[in-house]
Amino acid sequence: MNVPDHLRYADSHEWIDPDSPETATVGISDHAQAELTDVVYMELPEVGRTVTKGEAFAVVESVKAANDIYAPASGEIVEVNEALAEAPEPVNEDPYGAGWLVKIKISDPSELESLHDAGSYREHVS
Template sequence: MATVKYTDEHEWVSVENGVGTVGITDYAQEQLGDVVFVEVPDVGRTVAKGEAVAVVESVKAASDIYAPASGEIVEANAALADAPGDVNLEPTGKGWFFKIKLADPSELDGLMDQAKYDAFVKSLA
């Protein structure tokens, strides 16, 4: 079963068999507004935890998407180039950005679970 964790930058990562699928949370897409452009990373790229690896642009702002852990990009959601609105429609579904083969899964230990993330979002209001 996949484990989902959240960053304080409003990314989510769903981990299964050592591979994390990364996207932005529903809260993040609401804050951005209508997403008009997404740039996903190149497959094969090695990234460090906290490194900016993708970009999402909306009618309001542009934001970097950060790697929640170190590893290699094994898949990118190229469909977002033609359908960036999927980030708004299904941020935790078909609006995912990239998949990363985790170099060290323990790097995710400091991230929030659903309950902690929900409390974090409430604290921002």
Template structure:
């Protein structure tokens, strides 16, 4: 069973959001998503200063099985990307909620976080798909 940290919010499309408490969030893919993908071999990072809308594709994760678009669960501006994934994309598999983060976003509207799933609701979605 996938790990689902209580301090994160989730999109139905399996992205996680960490509220950094300063108007920014960190985004990545859930443990469940990385398990479905298999061994990650490449992560296409978004451009810095790119402005994202909710649901907009902002990254691509390629694995030995497939390539999967990653969608932004919130609107805002990309303020940081995880350049370490260029040399070590497998970090998404090894530590999806830590060093495997993809981007940091300056939120356009912090209230959008309320539209995301908490860990319990996300766990229910994962359980339905298994």
């Protein structure tokens, strides 16, 4: 299972890139996409929406079920991966690259400290 070292991870399997807090990229982990299998539909928020850490802000649907995705940090949605609305396959195929979901302008960078680093997330999912 792929867990890149430079990202932070939520218990609920979202990742966030802490290196650019003005446009922090968010996605779901390789573990999450493998558990979901066959992502067939993504429902993403509008640009400009403000989210609170832990708030359900998107829905990922597999053939079997609809699953909420929770904000790993509070802030404003500044960009959305519109390509996923037409073709959600990258969420499975490239969860840390083309399968990114949104970019968040983080309002409180100290929130990131409560997320897992790569080592602790590996333990969380093992």
